[in-house]
Amino acid sequence: MKSRIVLKLFLLTTVLCSLILASIYVGQTVFFKDYYVKQKVAEIKDSLETYQAQYEAGNGDVQTVQRLEQDFYRDHSSLLTVLDQYGSLKQANDFYLEVNVLDDNTNTTMPYKVPLYNAVGAEEAADAENYLTVKTSVRIYGIRKGTALFPAIIIAGAPDEDGKTFNNELLKKNYDEMEGEAIRKLKQDKNITDKRPLYLPYEYFYGEITKVRLQALNDASSLVQTNPLLLDRINVFQMDLLLNEKKNNSGFLQVQDYEQSNVKYKLFIQPMRDPNGANSYLFAMASLQPVDEAVQMVQNYYVYIVVFVMVLVLLASFYYSITIARPLLRVNQMTKKLAGLDFSAAIPFKSKDEIGDLSRNVISLSDSLHSHIKKLQDDIEKEKQLENIRKEFISDVSHELKTPLSVMKSCISILKDGVAVHKKDHYFAAMDKEVDKMNLLIVDMLDLAKYESGTYRMKMDEFYIDSLIESICEQFTEEISEKKLVLQIQLAPVQVVANQLRIEQVITNFITNAIRYTTSGQNIIVTALEEVDQVIVCVENKGARIPQEQLDKVWDRFYRGDSSRQRSAGGTGLGLAIAKNILELHGVEYGAANTHNGVIFYFYLKKKA
Numbered sequence: 001m002k003s004r005i006v007l008k009l010f011l012l013t014t015v016l017c018s019l020i021l022a023s024i025y026v027g028q029t030v031f032f033k034d035y036y037v038k039q040k041v042a043e044i045k046d047s048l049e050t051y052q053a054q055y056e057a058g059n060g061d062v063q064t065v066q067r068l069e070q071d072f073y074r075d076h077s078s079l080l081t082v083l084d085q086y087g088s089l090k091q092a093n094d095f096y097l098e099v100n101v102l103d104d105n106t107n108t109t110m111p112y113k114v115p116l117y118n119a120v121g122a123e124e125a126a127d128a129e130n131y132l133t134v135k136t137s138v139r140i141y142g143i144r145k146g147t148a149l150f151p152a153i154i155i156a157g158a159p160d161e162d163g164k165t166f167n168n169e170l171l172k173k174n175y176d177e178m179e180g181e182a183i184r185k186l187k188q189d190k191n192i193t194d195k196r197p198l199y200l201p202y203e204y205f206y207g208e209i210t211k212v213r214l215q216a217l218n219d220a221s222s223l224v225q226t227n228p229l230l231l232d233r234i235n236v237f238q239m240d241l242l243l244n245e246k247k248n249n250s251g252f253l254q255v256q257d258y259e260q261s262n263v264k265y266k267l268f269i270q271p272m273r274d275p276n277g278a279n280s281y282l283f284a285m286a287s288l289q290p291v292d293e294a295v296q297m298v299q300n301y302y303v304y305i306v307v308f309v310m311v312l313v314l315l316a317s318f319y320y321s322i323t324i325a326r327p328l329l330r331v332n333q334m335t336k337k338l339a340g341l342d343f344s345a346a347i348p349f350k351s352k353d354e355i356g357d358l359s360r361n362v363i364s365l366s367d368s369l370h371s372h373i374k375k376l377q378d379d380i381e382k383e384k385q386l387e388n389i390r391k392e393f394i395s396d397v398s399h400e401l402k403t404p405l406s407v408m409k410s411c412i413s414i415l416k417d418g419v420a421v422h423k424k425d426h427y428f429a430a431m432d433k434e435v436d437k438m439n440l441l442i443v444d445m446l447d448l449a450k451y452e453s454g455t456y457r458m459k460m461d462e463f464y465i466d467s468l469i470e471s472i473c474e475q476f477t478e479e480i481s482e483k484k485l486v487l488q489i490q491l492a493p494v495q496v497v498a499n500q501l502r503i504e505q506v507i508t509n510f511i512t513n514a515i516r517y518t519t520s521g522q523n524i525i526v527t528a529l530e531e532v533d534q535v536i537v538c539v540e541n542k543g544a545r546i547p548q549e550q551l552d553k554v555w556d557r558f559y560r561g562d563s564s565r566q567r568s569a570g571g572t573g574l575g576l577a578i579a580k581n582i583l584e585l586h587g588v589e590y591g592a593a594n595t596h597n598g599v600i601f602y603f604y605l606k607k608k609a
Contacts (some may be wrong), residue, residue, distance in 0.1 A: 021426060024305070032148060135214055178202060253270045334366060515541075518543045524541050
């Protein structure tokens with residue numbers, strides 16, 4: 001069942017994803033680029049019609065035209081401008097010369113306007129500002145159209161001077177070709193006396209500059225004047241107009257393809273009439289580089305798309321396998337384990353269909369049985385632990401009571417036999433002392449058994465740790481004085497959360513242990529220092545140190561170390577074991593460590609929030 005379902009789903013997914021992948025590939029390699037170009041051309045055509053209507057409505061206002069150009073560029077990332085009947089920028093009124101040209105025939109001067117944006121580039125800005133100044137003589141080889149001169153060559157300086165030359169490269173190239181043809185004809189026909197017709201439509205002009213406008217070099221008011229590529233295309237269009245006036249006067253939109261530096265462009269030329277009735281042109285240029293880059297990027301990463309889709313197919317089939325076939329098999333396996341009284345298996349299924357309901361019901365049954373069995377096992381383990389504690393308690397009591405009972409039996413035998421009657425009081429005192437030891441031992445062992453049983457719960461109080469430690473230290477004043485010890489206290493007045501009675505028992509055991517194992521004349525240092533959210537309590541005794549390998553054993557019951565820590569020093573050997581269990585019931589950190597010349601016992605308590 002599982003293999004057939006997975007196979008069908010796998011084949012279906014593979015075919016579907018393959019069709020999608022093939023569609024994407026065919027679309028992006030065959031149709032996408034053409035579709036993008038057609039859409040962009042159609043949008044620009046519509047925008048050109050809208051622009052033309054708005055331009056005519058604005059009556060050629062400069063600010064309106066600039067705003068329309070910027071809006072067009074923002075909407076289509078394409079540059080647009082308006083050209084006059086001779087292909088000059090209609091709004092470029094800030095980059096030209098006015099020259100009074102001398103007419104050799106009449107010996108009079110006539111003013112002409114000379115546009116400069118195709119003859120002076122940005123790299124020639126400084127030279128233009130230095131040489132093209134008012135009252136400077138200029139010689140111009142160019143084409144005259146009405147009151148405008150379109151220069152191919154501008155030479156700043158008188159005829160007897162070399163001067164500075166500025167060229168319109170396209171017109172100059174055409175002029176040079178015509179000059180070469182003219183020279184060839186002059187050589188072939190010696191009868192030609194007037195060579196000026198040979199250069200038409202180019203003419204020679206000489207005059208003086210009367211006005212200069214060069215702001216466009218440094219402060220262009222139009223996006224067009226800052227784009228050399230568009231200016232170059234306009235220059236080509238203008239040269240066609242100047243040399244062939246009938247061209248581009250069809251009245252229909254022309255769309256031309258142009259490529260520069262492996263980047264393709266679309267040129268849009270829309271003839272129209274300006275408000276004065278003269279011919280003019282809308283000239284726009286759109287780059288196709290974005291679509292080329294997009295297509296190239298898709299082609300470069302197509303292999304990654306294939307890999308991704310194939311991985312997706314595998315993941316999809318694996319997912320179907322998990323959600324449909326595998327749950328049924330898992331449910332079957334779980335029911336077999338339930339039949340064998342194995343309730344440990346628990347596999348969650350989150351589907352909301354009938355398979356999911358069945359899985360959840362079986363899992364619920366398994367979990368319920370498993371939890372009850374686990375609880376029963378825990379109870380049995382706890383009973384075993386309590387039984388072990390009782391056995392250990394009886395064993396320890398038997399062992400620890402053996403010595404005092406032996407001492408008492410010896411004393412009773414001596415008194416019974418009448419030996420050393422004069423020491424009767426001594427033997428009674430010895431027996432009384434052994435009885436006190438047994439009583440103390442039994443109390444400690446009962447406390448220890450209670451803490452180790454796992455049933456005792458600490459009741460938490462809120463109290464000041466410094467006040468508690470001071471009251472405990474006062475109880476040991478006499479013992480400390482008898483042993484000639486020095487007690488140093490450093491306590492922070494901090495309120496803590498703990499069981500006050502049991503913490504008092506821990507501190508008492510630590511100080512008792514310190515007094516017992518500190519040699520005469522040494523120091524006992526008790527501190528309670530405040531930290532960020534807790535308090536550390538330390539009891540340090542100078543003198544004997546504990547071997548490093550035995551530090552972890554000091555918390556064991558009836559710990560025996562070196563000779564300096566024998567039962568002869570007093571105590572039941574249960575104090576630190578009791579302290580350990582109390583601190584573990586509080587869930588705090590504790591420990592013991594050797595210092596430079598002693599031992600320190602410490603534990604942490606939580607501060608009151």
